[in-house]
Amino acid sequence: MSLLAAIGRMVLGFLALIGKVAHFGTETVSHLFRPPFYPREVGHALLQIGYFSLPVVGLTTIFTGGALALQIFAGGARFSAEAVVPQIVAIGMVRELGPVLVGLMIAARVTSSIAAEIATMKVTEQIDALVTLSTNPMKYLTLPRVLAATLVMPILVAVGNIIGIMGGYLVGVNRLGFNAGTYLRNTIDFLEPSDIMTSLAKGAVFGFLAALMGCYYGMQSGRGAQGVGQATKSAVVAASVLILAANFILTELFFAA
């Protein structure tokens, strides 16, 4: 009986969480249409989330692109299909690995810092102070971060895709003996515009989720250093899981036909 009760409590808790997050998300989006707006905060968030994430995005994707080329070459050799490396690297990077890897790196880098910052503000009463100064924390803190992440993630994904393909290209040309011109032509000829559009759309969704989780768990933070740590951890875990789940759903939507 107590086991059943425990399972029931977990399910109820999970459903309640989904409801709260959905409510938080819709409230955030609704502030997009209701003044006042804080463009300075959006600008700051764009810089923090977008520009300063470029190095980590580049490093992650270049190594992945390179490894992908090696794997496909070795795997393809088993049925004499070594030549498909450029095409598979391109499609694998753009449709799948680019958005997912950049999403996960953003969850690690941006979600954690948003959650820790907002949680600390909550713990030190800065959120209360905002309210007493007639400033809605959802407008001043949440919306700028979520908006910036949603806008900037497609760009980061595009950059990640290009650098990932470049990683594959460098390995393909220097290690696997591909002709540089052929490699590039194969890549470009093979990619469809829809591949790129869906890649960027995934990016936008992942950016939204990553920032939203950071804000949600930050705002929900418990007291003290432990509360901040807990909030940060929960935010990163939730963002990562949601990004992977959303990736599956979007892939199903876009490509299963």
Place this chain on the structure above:
Amino acid sequence: MIELQDVHKAFGPKEVLRGVNLTVPKGESLVIIGGSGTGKSVTLKCVLGLIEADSGLVTVDGQDVTRLKQGSSERDAFLARFGMLFQGGALFDSLTVWQNVAFRLLRGSLKKTKDEARDIAVEKLRRVGLTPDVADQFPAELSGGMQKRVGLARAIAAEPEIIFFDEPTTGLDPIMAGVINELIREIVVEMGATAMTITHDMTSVRAIADDVAMLHGGKIRWAGPVADMDNSGDSYVAQFISGSAEGPIEAVR
């Protein structure tokens, strides 16, 4: 005038406020005393709407403030009349000192130009005994006492009619505590503001209060003018004032 009628608030099974009744006449300075964890902060936050009371009525000048919707213009107008000094200062650490002080003047209904806002911020900083060179520093670069003063400057920046002080002297050395007490008294008198302070520092009480109310067990145990405090005839108040471990208030809570 601020009035609380039979305000209740529980967090889960823990009843913090069990029917608080309190009146603060316009222009008066009320100090709420009571041990740690007796709900002093919760009382203040119920008035501001930072915490929603479970039941009871909170009115400011006859207006029921518990009914104001979050984010509505009525609530904004209501909050615009308030200033609050938070216990830890609650300064925004991403903003410089002057931007903190002028926060309300840089956006929203009270928006002024940047230069005007900065001039007012510097003036308020001077009012709390800080030099203009502090204005461009960040809160983390300041000592605890200076942060409190910046918090005080921010609380008074928009000339509020009502000011709340949450443990203004906690964590300060006795001299700095004295300075802050004096500042609060001066500011309240010169601005004619209504003030509510919570503290367990008796020096602070005597320096700031017109009236005193003691919160214990989620209710107002005693309330009266500060002059009557020493002869309240209430054993709880007497014990609290003397700081004795012996008495009706259990030392272990």
